[in-house]
Ligand SMILES: [Fe+2]
Protein backbone atom coordinates (compact mmCIF):
# COMPACT_ATOMS: atom_id res chain seq x y z
CA UNK A 1 0.00 0.00 0.00
CA UNK A 2 2.83 2.41 0.74
CA UNK A 3 4.18 2.29 -2.83
CA UNK A 4 0.64 2.80 -4.09
CA UNK A 5 0.29 5.95 -2.04
CA UNK A 6 2.92 7.84 -4.01
CA UNK A 7 1.57 7.02 -7.48
CA UNK A 8 -0.56 9.50 -9.45
CA UNK A 9 -4.33 9.00 -8.97
CA UNK A 10 -4.92 7.45 -12.42
CA UNK A 11 -2.26 4.80 -11.82
CA UNK A 12 -3.71 4.08 -8.41
CA UNK A 13 -7.19 3.39 -9.83
CA UNK A 14 -5.58 1.01 -12.36
CA UNK A 15 -3.55 -0.73 -9.64
CA UNK A 16 -6.69 -1.19 -7.57
CA UNK A 17 -8.42 -2.91 -10.50
CA UNK A 18 -5.43 -5.21 -11.01
CA UNK A 19 -5.23 -6.05 -7.30
CA UNK A 20 -8.99 -6.61 -7.12
CA UNK A 21 -8.78 -9.10 -10.02
CA UNK A 22 -5.78 -10.85 -8.48
CA UNK A 23 -7.19 -11.40 -4.97
CA UNK A 24 -10.83 -12.04 -5.87
CA UNK A 25 -12.33 -14.86 -3.77
CA UNK A 26 -15.53 -16.84 -3.52
CA UNK A 27 -17.57 -17.16 -0.31
CA UNK A 28 -17.98 -20.94 -0.44
CA UNK A 29 -14.94 -22.10 -2.39
CA UNK A 30 -12.40 -19.94 -0.55
CA UNK A 31 -13.80 -18.83 2.81
CA UNK A 32 -16.47 -21.16 4.22
CA UNK A 33 -15.25 -24.34 2.47
CA UNK A 34 -18.08 -26.44 3.90
CA UNK A 35 -17.07 -25.64 7.48
CA UNK A 36 -19.12 -24.72 10.51
CA UNK A 37 -18.02 -22.65 13.46
CA UNK A 38 -16.46 -24.65 16.29
CA UNK A 39 -17.76 -23.41 19.64
CA UNK A 40 -14.68 -24.77 21.42
CA UNK A 41 -12.80 -21.87 19.79
CA UNK A 42 -12.75 -18.08 20.04
CA UNK A 43 -14.22 -16.12 17.15
CA UNK A 44 -12.44 -12.82 17.74
CA UNK A 45 -8.78 -12.52 18.77
CA UNK A 46 -8.16 -11.10 22.26
CA UNK A 47 -6.62 -7.99 20.71
CA UNK A 48 -10.12 -7.08 19.49
CA UNK A 49 -12.47 -8.63 22.04
CA UNK A 50 -10.29 -7.56 25.00
CA UNK A 51 -11.69 -10.51 26.99
CA UNK A 52 -8.17 -11.04 28.37
CA UNK A 53 -8.73 -7.86 30.41
CA UNK A 54 -11.76 -9.35 32.15
CA UNK A 55 -10.11 -11.27 34.96
CA UNK A 56 -13.43 -12.14 36.61
CA UNK A 57 -14.38 -14.44 33.70
CA UNK A 58 -13.28 -18.09 33.42
CA UNK A 59 -11.49 -19.24 30.23
CA UNK A 60 -14.69 -20.79 28.86
CA UNK A 61 -16.64 -17.61 29.68
CA UNK A 62 -14.04 -15.52 27.84
CA UNK A 63 -14.40 -17.82 24.87
CA UNK A 64 -18.18 -17.46 24.91
CA UNK A 65 -17.94 -13.68 25.13
CA UNK A 66 -15.58 -13.61 22.13
CA UNK A 67 -18.15 -15.70 20.22
CA UNK A 68 -20.95 -13.25 21.02
CA UNK A 69 -18.67 -10.41 19.91
CA UNK A 70 -17.88 -12.37 16.73
CA UNK A 71 -21.57 -12.63 15.93
CA UNK A 72 -21.92 -8.89 16.49
CA UNK A 73 -18.86 -8.35 14.27
CA UNK A 74 -20.73 -10.01 11.40
CA UNK A 75 -23.81 -7.88 12.09
CA UNK A 76 -21.91 -4.60 12.39
CA UNK A 77 -20.13 -5.19 9.08
CA UNK A 78 -23.41 -6.15 7.44
CA UNK A 79 -24.68 -2.79 8.65
CA UNK A 80 -21.78 -0.49 7.71
CA UNK A 81 -21.28 -2.11 4.32
CA UNK A 82 -24.86 -1.22 3.42
CA UNK A 83 -24.20 2.53 3.54
CA UNK A 84 -20.66 2.20 2.20
CA UNK A 85 -21.94 0.44 -0.90
CA UNK A 86 -24.75 2.96 -1.44
CA UNK A 87 -22.24 5.84 -1.21
CA UNK A 88 -19.83 4.12 -3.60
CA UNK A 89 -22.60 3.65 -6.16
CA UNK A 90 -23.61 7.29 -5.72
CA UNK A 91 -20.12 8.73 -6.25
CA UNK A 92 -19.45 6.38 -9.17
CA UNK A 93 -21.84 8.67 -11.05
CA UNK A 94 -19.06 11.27 -11.24
CA UNK A 95 -17.11 8.82 -13.40
CA UNK A 96 -19.91 7.49 -15.63
CA UNK A 97 -18.61 9.68 -18.41
CA UNK A 98 -14.89 10.23 -18.15
CA UNK A 99 -12.33 8.16 -16.28
CA UNK A 100 -13.42 4.60 -17.01
CA UNK A 101 -10.74 3.08 -14.81
CA UNK A 102 -12.03 5.02 -11.82
CA UNK A 103 -15.53 3.80 -12.74
CA UNK A 104 -14.42 0.16 -13.02
CA UNK A 105 -12.58 0.30 -9.72
CA UNK A 106 -15.72 1.59 -7.96
CA UNK A 107 -17.99 -0.94 -9.68
CA UNK A 108 -15.69 -3.71 -8.43
CA UNK A 109 -15.65 -2.09 -4.97
CA UNK A 110 -19.47 -2.16 -4.92
CA UNK A 111 -19.62 -5.75 -6.15
CA UNK A 112 -17.17 -6.78 -3.42
CA UNK A 113 -19.18 -5.04 -0.69
CA UNK A 114 -22.34 -6.86 -1.79
CA UNK A 115 -20.40 -10.11 -1.53
CA UNK A 116 -19.02 -9.15 1.89
CA UNK A 117 -22.54 -8.47 3.16
CA UNK A 118 -23.57 -11.94 1.94
CA UNK A 119 -20.52 -13.44 3.68
CA UNK A 120 -21.34 -11.71 6.96
CA UNK A 121 -24.96 -12.91 6.75
CA UNK A 122 -23.59 -16.46 6.42
CA UNK A 123 -21.29 -15.94 9.41
CA UNK A 124 -24.25 -14.61 11.43
CA UNK A 125 -26.24 -17.76 10.67
CA UNK A 126 -23.30 -20.05 11.49
CA UNK A 127 -22.78 -18.23 14.80
CA UNK A 128 -26.51 -18.47 15.61
CA UNK A 129 -26.40 -22.28 15.22
CA UNK A 130 -24.39 -22.76 18.38
CA UNK A 131 -25.86 -20.07 20.62
CA UNK A 132 -28.89 -20.15 22.92
CA UNK A 133 -31.95 -18.04 22.07
CA UNK A 134 -31.99 -14.42 23.10
CA UNK A 135 -29.23 -12.74 21.06
CA UNK A 136 -30.46 -9.51 19.49
CA UNK A 137 -29.04 -7.01 17.02
CA UNK A 138 -31.46 -4.10 16.97
CA UNK A 139 -30.19 -1.56 14.38
CA UNK A 140 -31.67 -1.88 10.91
CA UNK A 141 -28.98 -1.53 8.18
CA UNK A 142 -31.30 0.33 5.80
CA UNK A 143 -32.49 2.78 8.44
CA UNK A 144 -28.94 3.48 9.58
CA UNK A 145 -27.84 3.89 5.95
CA UNK A 146 -30.61 6.42 5.30
CA UNK A 147 -29.47 8.50 8.29
CA UNK A 148 -25.77 8.25 7.38
CA UNK A 149 -26.36 9.14 3.73
CA UNK A 150 -28.19 12.27 4.86
CA UNK A 151 -24.80 13.66 5.95
CA UNK A 152 -22.25 15.23 3.61
CA UNK A 153 -20.32 12.99 1.22
CA UNK A 154 -17.02 14.21 2.70
CA UNK A 155 -18.09 12.96 6.15
CA UNK A 156 -19.36 9.60 4.86
CA UNK A 157 -16.14 9.03 2.90
CA UNK A 158 -14.01 9.94 5.93
CA UNK A 159 -15.99 7.49 8.09
CA UNK A 160 -15.65 4.86 5.35
CA UNK A 161 -11.89 5.36 5.23
CA UNK A 162 -11.78 4.91 9.01
CA UNK A 163 -13.74 1.63 8.71
CA UNK A 164 -11.79 0.23 5.79
CA UNK A 165 -8.47 0.99 7.44
CA UNK A 166 -9.54 -0.73 10.64
CA UNK A 167 -10.39 -3.96 8.81
CA UNK A 168 -6.65 -4.05 8.03
CA UNK A 169 -5.78 -3.59 11.70
CA UNK A 170 -8.28 -6.35 12.56
CA UNK A 171 -6.63 -8.75 10.12
CA UNK A 172 -3.25 -8.07 11.74
CA UNK A 173 -4.73 -8.93 15.16
CA UNK A 174 -6.16 -12.17 13.77
CA UNK A 175 -2.79 -13.54 12.62
CA UNK A 176 -1.41 -13.71 16.14
CA UNK A 177 -0.40 -17.10 17.45
CA UNK A 178 -3.60 -17.70 19.42
CA UNK A 179 -4.22 -21.42 18.87
CA UNK A 180 -7.72 -21.01 20.28
CA UNK A 181 -8.87 -18.75 17.43
CA UNK A 182 -11.39 -20.23 14.97
CA UNK A 183 -9.69 -21.01 11.60
CA UNK A 184 -12.93 -20.11 9.84
CA UNK A 185 -13.03 -16.68 11.49
CA UNK A 186 -9.33 -16.26 10.71
CA UNK A 187 -10.19 -16.86 7.05
CA UNK A 188 -12.97 -14.28 7.21
CA UNK A 189 -10.47 -11.68 8.45
CA UNK A 190 -7.90 -12.68 5.83
CA UNK A 191 -10.23 -12.61 2.84
CA UNK A 192 -12.02 -9.47 3.93
CA UNK A 193 -8.68 -7.66 4.36
CA UNK A 194 -7.50 -8.74 0.89
CA UNK A 195 -10.32 -6.81 -0.80
CA UNK A 196 -10.59 -4.01 1.76
CA UNK A 197 -6.99 -2.97 1.07
CA UNK A 198 -8.10 -1.68 -2.34
CA UNK A 199 -11.21 -0.08 -0.87
CA UNK A 200 -9.17 2.00 1.57
CA UNK A 201 -7.09 3.37 -1.32
CA UNK A 202 -10.22 4.21 -3.31
CA UNK A 203 -11.82 5.90 -0.27
CA UNK A 204 -8.80 8.13 -0.02
CA UNK A 205 -8.74 8.96 -3.73
CA UNK A 206 -12.44 9.77 -3.76
CA UNK A 207 -12.30 11.74 -0.51
CA UNK A 208 -9.45 13.91 -1.83
CA UNK A 209 -11.19 14.35 -5.20
CA UNK A 210 -14.42 15.37 -3.49
CA UNK A 211 -12.60 17.62 -1.02
CA UNK A 212 -11.18 19.71 -3.89
CA UNK A 213 -14.68 20.92 -4.77
CA UNK A 214 -15.54 22.12 -1.26
CA UNK A 215 -15.30 25.66 0.02
CA UNK A 216 -13.66 26.19 3.41
CA UNK A 217 -17.10 26.74 4.95
CA UNK A 218 -18.49 23.53 3.42
CA UNK A 219 -15.49 21.57 4.70
CA UNK A 220 -15.98 23.00 8.16
CA UNK A 221 -19.59 21.79 8.16
CA UNK A 222 -18.42 18.41 6.82
CA UNK A 223 -16.10 18.08 9.82
CA UNK A 224 -19.13 18.60 12.08
CA UNK A 225 -20.97 15.95 10.07
CA UNK A 226 -18.08 13.53 10.52
CA UNK A 227 -18.13 14.13 14.29
CA UNK A 228 -21.90 13.55 14.29
CA UNK A 229 -21.45 10.29 12.37
CA UNK A 230 -18.84 9.04 14.83
CA UNK A 231 -21.32 9.92 17.59
CA UNK A 232 -24.05 7.96 15.80
CA UNK A 233 -21.74 4.94 15.46
CA UNK A 234 -21.01 5.24 19.17
CA UNK A 235 -24.74 5.28 19.93
CA UNK A 236 -25.11 1.98 18.05
CA UNK A 237 -22.12 0.54 19.91
CA UNK A 238 -23.53 1.58 23.29
CA UNK A 239 -26.83 -0.14 22.53
CA UNK A 240 -25.19 -3.29 21.23
CA UNK A 241 -22.64 -3.50 24.06
CA UNK A 242 -25.53 -3.33 26.55
CA UNK A 243 -27.52 -5.98 24.61
CA UNK A 244 -24.53 -8.33 24.27
CA UNK A 245 -23.53 -7.97 27.94
CA UNK A 246 -27.10 -8.71 29.00
CA UNK A 247 -27.27 -11.73 26.68
CA UNK A 248 -23.96 -13.03 28.04
CA UNK A 249 -25.08 -12.55 31.66
CA UNK A 250 -28.36 -14.38 30.98
CA UNK A 251 -26.75 -17.33 29.22
CA UNK A 252 -23.38 -17.83 30.95
CA UNK A 253 -24.76 -20.36 33.41
CA UNK A 254 -24.06 -18.51 36.66
CA UNK A 255 -25.33 -15.39 38.37
CA UNK A 256 -22.97 -12.45 37.90
CA UNK A 257 -23.00 -10.00 40.79
CA UNK A 258 -23.69 -6.30 40.24
CA UNK A 259 -20.02 -5.37 40.11
CA UNK A 260 -19.25 -8.11 37.57
CA UNK A 261 -22.16 -7.00 35.40
CA UNK A 262 -20.87 -3.45 35.48
CA UNK A 263 -17.32 -4.49 34.57
CA UNK A 264 -18.67 -6.70 31.81
CA UNK A 265 -20.76 -3.92 30.23
CA UNK A 266 -17.89 -1.42 30.46
CA UNK A 267 -15.42 -3.95 29.03
CA UNK A 268 -17.62 -4.84 26.06
CA UNK A 269 -18.28 -1.18 25.26
CA UNK A 270 -14.54 -0.40 25.42
CA UNK A 271 -13.86 -3.36 23.11
CA UNK A 272 -16.50 -2.20 20.61
CA UNK A 273 -15.19 1.37 20.61
CA UNK A 274 -11.73 -0.02 19.94
CA UNK A 275 -12.98 -2.33 17.17
CA UNK A 276 -15.26 0.10 15.35
CA UNK A 277 -13.90 3.57 16.05
CA UNK A 278 -10.39 3.88 17.48
CA UNK A 279 -8.58 1.10 15.58
CA UNK A 280 -9.35 3.19 12.46
CA UNK A 281 -9.36 6.73 13.85
CA UNK A 282 -5.91 6.21 15.40
CA UNK A 283 -4.56 4.47 12.29
CA UNK A 284 -1.52 6.53 11.19
CA UNK A 285 -2.73 6.64 7.61
CA UNK A 286 -6.16 7.92 8.61
CA UNK A 287 -4.59 10.69 10.68
CA UNK A 288 -2.27 11.53 7.77
CA UNK A 289 -5.05 11.75 5.17
CA UNK A 290 -7.34 13.80 7.40
CA UNK A 291 -4.52 16.14 8.47
CA UNK A 292 -3.86 16.79 4.78
CA UNK A 293 -7.43 18.05 4.34
CA UNK A 294 -8.29 19.73 7.64
CA UNK A 295 -6.93 22.72 9.48
CA UNK A 296 -5.28 22.13 12.84
CA UNK A 297 -8.37 23.61 14.56
CA UNK A 298 -10.59 21.11 12.75
CA UNK A 299 -8.25 18.24 13.66
CA UNK A 300 -8.37 19.38 17.29
CA UNK A 301 -12.19 19.38 17.15
CA UNK A 302 -12.19 15.81 15.83
CA UNK A 303 -9.61 14.80 18.43
CA UNK A 304 -11.66 16.30 21.26
CA UNK A 305 -14.82 14.51 20.05
CA UNK A 306 -12.97 11.19 20.01
CA UNK A 307 -11.51 11.84 23.44
CA UNK A 308 -14.99 12.29 24.87
CA UNK A 309 -15.67 8.64 23.91
CA UNK A 310 -12.49 7.19 25.40
FE1 LIG B 1 -16.16 -5.19 3.10
Ligand SMILES: [Fe+2]
Nearest residue numbers: 113164196199
Ligand atom coordinates in the same frame (compact mmCIF):
# COMPACT_ATOMS: atom_id res chain seq x y z
FE1 LIG C 1 -14.88 -2.28 1.87
